[in-house]
Amino acid sequence: MNISEEQFLRWSRAPSETEETKCQSTFQRIKKALESKFGSNISIFLQGSYKNRTNVKLDSDVDIVALYKPVYFPDVSFLSDEDKKIFWSNFTPSQYTFSQYKNAVQEVLENEFDSGEVKRKDRCIKVIKNAQRVDADVVPCFEHHRYETPYSVNATGIEFMTDLGVHIIGFPDQHYDNGVLKNSATKQKFKSIVRILKNTRNNMIDEGLITDKAMPSFLIECLVWNIGDEKFDYITLTDCTRSVLANLFNNTIKKEDCWSYAEVSNLKWLFRGESRWTNETANTFLGKTWGYLGYD
Secondary structure (H helix, E strand, O other): OOOOHHHHHHHHOOOOHHHHHHHHHHHHHHHHHHHHHHHHHEEEEEEHHHHHOOOOHHHOOEEEEEEEEEEEEEEOOOOOHHHHHHHHHOOOOOOOOHHHHHHHHHHHHHHHOOOOOEEEOOOOEEEOOOOOOOOEEEEEEEEEEEEEEOOEEEEEEEEEEOOOOOEEEEOHHHHHHHHHHHHHHOOOHHHHHHHHHHHHHHHHHHOOOOOOOOOOHHHHHHHHHOOOHHHHOOOOHHHHHHHHHHHHHHHOOOHHHHOOOEOOOOOOEOOOOOOOOOHHHHHHHHHHHHHHOOOO
């Protein structure tokens, strides 16, 4: 399939103003309901593709963080064994558990919305869309503190526990800031290319060429962020997308060639340790995308 430059331009744009209005309306209603319950102890903010301005039409739901500030999860994995002993000897755990907090958030949302409009999920509490609002994934969480010594934190993020007991860590503020810097350094091409690849992925899903689990939006954004700024230096989006795709495909063939790839926050590795993804998965998607867009 040969894609025109005009199609690339359409794919590169953010969703319409009507969709943006629905997203904001959804966010504000949920924010008001939760703040009425938790007051100054809670911070409500957006994360994900809508916050980062890399969302496309079919992904125009909102990811809303409900951060309970008085409690945090400590991360001492970077400390020595001796420093870990010092930290835990001075640590007093909170009596307010994460499951209690998630239950409380769920109760607030069920009281705010009509019956059947709120569904508890493993990782979040979903508020289902209607004519006036978009789908919203509300993520209850505590702060995440990454310690560099037993007494000092060098990175603060968010952390939550799934209903299955798995801890998930993220750094949405750092992700947002690094995305803005990358977009500026690439003359606004970074976010355009991310949207193009997301729209391409959605088309391939619709045509049965890949499954809807083949490539998460978050991974697409992280992959593109790892490409050098000079690879975006093309006049047309057709050539810019070709350049980014070619470099990503070649770099993900072997794990050692993308060993330094990180999430956009630059605080977690993309393909190392306990990562959910592999370079092989990324490479397969990139190869199919190259062929779908008609590059030779």
